[in-house]
Amino acid sequence: MMKQVLRHPLVERLRSILFGSRAEHGILFKGMLYALLITIGFVYIQPLLFMFVNSIKSPDDLLNPMVQWVPTQLYLGNYEKAYRVLAYPDTLLSSILMSVMPSVLQTAVASVVGYGLARYRFLGKRLIFVLLLATFLIPPQNTVIPQMLTYRNLGLLGDPLALIIPAIFGQGFRSAIFILIFYQSFSSYPRVLEESARLDGATDLRIFFIALPSAIPAFIVSFIFSTVWYWNETFLTVIFLEGGVTTLPMQLSRFTQAYENLYPPGTVNIFDRLNEAVKMSGTFLNILPLLVMYFVLQHWFVESVEMTGITGE
Amino acid sequence: MTTSNPTIRRAVPVRREISLRMREALHGYAFILIWVVGFALFAAIPLYETFQYSLNQVSVTTGSIELSFVEWANYSRAILTDPNFIELLIGYTIETLVSVPIVLIFAMVVAMLLNFDFKFKGLFRVIFFLPIVITSGPVIKELTAQGAASAPGIADVPAVIDFLEQLPRALRSPTEYLLTSFVLILWFSGVQILIYLSSLQKVDQSIYEAAAIDGASGWATFWKITLPSLSTATVLNAVYTIVTLSHFSENKVIQYIYAQTYDIQGGIGYASAMAFIYLAVMILLLGIVYFFLSHWARRGSR
Numbered sequence: 116m117m118k119q120v121l122r123h124p125l126v127e128r129l130r131s132i133l134f135g136s137r138a139e140h141g142i143l144f145k146g147m148l149y150a151l152l153i154t155i156g157f158v159y160i161q162p163l164l165f166m167f168v169n170s171i172k173s174p175d176d177l178l179n180p181m182v183q184w185v186p187t188q189l190y191l192g193n194y195e196k197a198y199r200v201l202a203y204p205d206t207l208l209s210s211i212l213m214s215v216m217p218s219v220l221q222t223a224v225a226s227v228v229g230y231g232l233a234r235y236r237f238l239g240k241r242l243i244f245v246l247l248l249a250t251f252l253i254p255p256q257n258t259v260i261p262q263m264l265t266y267r268n269l270g271l272l273g274d275p276l277a278l279i280i281p282a283i284f285g286q287g288f289r290s291a292i293f294i295l296i297f298y299q300s301f302s303s304y305p306r307v308l309e310e311s312a313r314l315d316g317a318t319d320l321r322i323f324f325i326a327l328p329s330a331i332p333a334f335i336v337s338f339i340f341s342t343v344w345y346w347n348e349t350f351l352t353v354i355f356l357e358g359g360v361t362t363l364p365m366q367l368s369r370f371t372q373a374y375e376n377l378y379p380p381g382t383v384n385i386f387d388r389l390n391e392a393v394k395m396s397g398t399f400l401n402i403l404p405l406l407v408m409y410f411v412l413q414h415w416f417v418e419s420v421e422m423t424g425i426t427g428e
Numbered sequence: 429m430t431t432s433n434p435t436i437r438r439a440v441p442v443r444r445e446i447s448l449r450m451r452e453a454l455h456g457y458a459f460i461l462i463w464v465v466g467f468a469l470f471a472a473i474p475l476y477e478t479f480q481y482s483l484n485q486v487s488v489t490t491g492s493i494e495l496s497f498v499e500w501a502n503y504s505r506a507i508l509t510d511p512n513f514i515e516l517l518i519g520y521t522i523e524t525l526v527s528v529p530i531v532l533i534f535a536m537v538v539a540m541l542l543n544f545d546f547k548f549k550g551l552f553r554v555i556f557f558l559p560i561v562i563t564s565g566p567v568i569k570e571l572t573a574q575g576a577a578s579a580p581g582i583a584d585v586p587a588v589i590d591f592l593e594q595l596p597r598a599l600r601s602p603t604e605y606l607l608t609s610f611v612l613i614l615w616f617s618g619v620q621i622l623i624y625l626s627s628l629q630k631v632d633q634s635i636y637e638a639a640a641i642d643g644a645s646g647w648a649t650f651w652k653i654t655l656p657s658l659s660t661a662t663v664l665n666a667v668y669t670i671v672t673l674s675h676f677s678e679n680k681v682i683q684y685i686y687a688q689t690y691d692i693q694g695g696i697g698y699a700s701a702m703a704f705i706y707l708a709v710m711i712l713l714l715g716i717v718y719f720f721l722s723h724w725a726r727r728g729s730r
Contacts, residue, residue, distance in 0.1 A: 145546065152541055156555045158611055162571050163558075224462060231459025235452055243460060250471050254675050254710065256685050256703045258474035260481065260696055264493060284466025294463070319455045340560075347564030350677040350686075368566040398570040402562045409561045413554050416561075 170194065170395040177392055190392075197396035200374045201366050207404065210346060210362040217278050218341035221287035222334060228285050229297025229333075230323055234309065251291040255350055263354055273359020278345075278352065288348050293337040300333035301326060335415055339408075346405060367401045370394060482700035495697075502701030513702055516681045517709055519601070524673055524713055526602045527613045531669045532662060535617040539624030540654070560618035565677035568612065616672060620665040627661035628654070659725035666717050674710045681706055 169177075173190035232240065262281075266272045271280075281287050285294065304326050312322050349364045356362070366373060374389045409416065482502055484495040506513050538556055542549070593600075606613075631653070639649050673679070685706065689699040 148541060148544060148546060151537075152546075152552050155538060155541075155614075156552060158614055159555055159558055162611060162615075163562075166571065228460050228463040231456050235456025235459065236449070237453035237456040240456075243464075246467055246471075250467065252671055252711070252714070253471070253475065254682070254703070254707060256682060256699070257478050257707055258471060260689065260700065261474040261477035262470065264488070281466065281470045283462075284470060285463035286466040286470035319458075323459075343561055347562075347567075348677075349565045350675075350682070364564050364566045367570070370570075394570055394573075398567055402564075402567055405561045409558065410554070413557075416557050 166395045166399050169392055170197075170399050172392045174390065174392070177390055193392045193396035194400070196374075196378070196393050197400055200370060200377055200393075201363065201397055201400060202361070203400060206361050206363045206366045209360045210364070211404070213275060213278060213352065213356070213360060213362050214342045214345035216275065217282040217287050217345055218338055220279060221282040221285070221290055221341050222293060222337045224283060224285040224287075225290060225293035225337060226297045226327070226330060226334065227323075229294045230301045230326065232294070233298045233301035234304070234326075247291045247294060250286065251289065259351065259354055266355065273356055275356070275360055277355035287341070288344055288351065289341075293341060296333050296337055297330060300330040304329050339412060339415055342408075343405065363401050363404075367397055370397050478700045478703065481697050482704050484697050486696040486700075488696065498697070502698045503705065505698065506702045506705055512684060513681075513705075516684055517706070520674075520679065520681045520706075521709065521713065522602050523605055523609075524670060526606060527616070527673060528666055528669050528717060530606075530610075530613050531617045531620060532665055534614055535620035535624050535665060536658065536662075538617070538621050539628055542621070542625055543628045556621060557618050559615040560622075563615050563618070568615070569678055572609075572612065616669065619668060619672075623661050623665055623668075624658060627658050631657045656725075659721075663718065663721045663725060666721055667714060670710070670714055670717060674706075674713075 168184055168186065170193055171190055172186045173188060173192065176186045176188075176190070179187075232243065263272065266274075266277050271277045278287075282290070309322055309326070312325050317325065346362075347364065349368060352360075352362055352365055353368070356365070371389060374393065378389070480495070483497060483499060485498050485501075487494045487496075542553060542556065635653055636649060639653060644652070676682070681702075685699050685702045688702065689696055
């Protein structure tokens, strides 16, 4: 009796809708999938949403315990203040320069080094890879002090060159990763093409330029990640650029101090004191350029690993 | 005459072979030369100098640096007398060992979810990779200060506080860390998700089909096929996670070392010694995690 009911076409149909069939996942499965995706997505979005909502709260809304997620009005005063405290146009420009310039150089050098490692056989290659790994592992504070003292002696402290010179020598921020990306990319370049170019009398340098277009995805991915990581890097920038150039994250890390210089606590009324809404506006202004870049270039982020094939075999 | 001719003929190609090899090697060296010079200038020499500082009392005057040799005094001071450093170091060790498995499991789950076919896949991918872009020191610091990074509201629930108080001391701080920084830990998984996802996409689909025909359940398929094929990516991700967490500018140990560099009581020599102890602990952690994971990977592939 029970078996007959279970075999009934309607029941089977219901079962395949719920639990899925060979061809398709069932509703239960899909429901769980979406539930998980939405939960995790919320965990990621929540801090950003929190930041944004708080950044547009007026001082009244901040004090009002009833106002949690929906402010009573769109208040842009916080952004005005944060914009001034961050000295936005200046810091934005130097942030862009201080992340784009080293990134371009770092990517270019990484492509040359990665090519050399991928296309030539020579003694000591293993050693080079070990040393590459070492540069990735060793924390900056183990090497930064002598560099800083040298820069100070050369009068380069606070100069953009302090950040650019290491990038030229393939020792920029996380250079090892980019060299490995190019290594992977050039390793898959067909040897036949290289040999036919050689037969046509091309020099090694010429062959390198012939092979370059095959690494365009690696160039784009390296440049994007390099820019983002330089932008977000504060340990090195604070040490090397302090006193000369101020980037957005640097200014954000001393936001309170900068705010009190602009709006001395004793002289302004209670509504103009530093509150979390202004801080959140500052944080949001800080990540806004990155968010814009991310949404414009998201395709490259999302598919970056597939395109460069870096999984480290 | 007739006997010497063949030997000459044979010798010529052999010599060319060697010179070709030499030529290839020289060209290879030319490509990586700039990196080797850079490694010496910006990694090896500074590392050696920092080690020298760590064995000395360093005083910086305008234009010159004075060293007075103190042997291992800076090291013994950091390990034996400094009450903060060891405590921070233990905190760092616990946090790292708690974070790594969470990041790995979380990244693996998200990558497997994203590997399914479903609607709005693009949107979810964009959301999940967002942390890659915005995880910087000052931003994280502001977010944690405003309480946006803790698991929403959980750490304040009285029952949870009671529960924490009943835990033995050794378990309390990891659990507390887990609750207050859960979101933060997840924010460090962006690149790891990317790496897992690309590994998953490389797995030959016919293996799954064969397993399905043999009647393997999804559960068995995961343990027998998916997990073993992710072992390389797991080792890579573990190393990446440890290094990122250890280099993060809001890391308390790094901040302490940085503060001590400019401190009258501390100084460059003392900070350098601590930097080397920190490096040793980090390598030890990497070694432990690497040992366990590669052991597991070898067993899985058998």
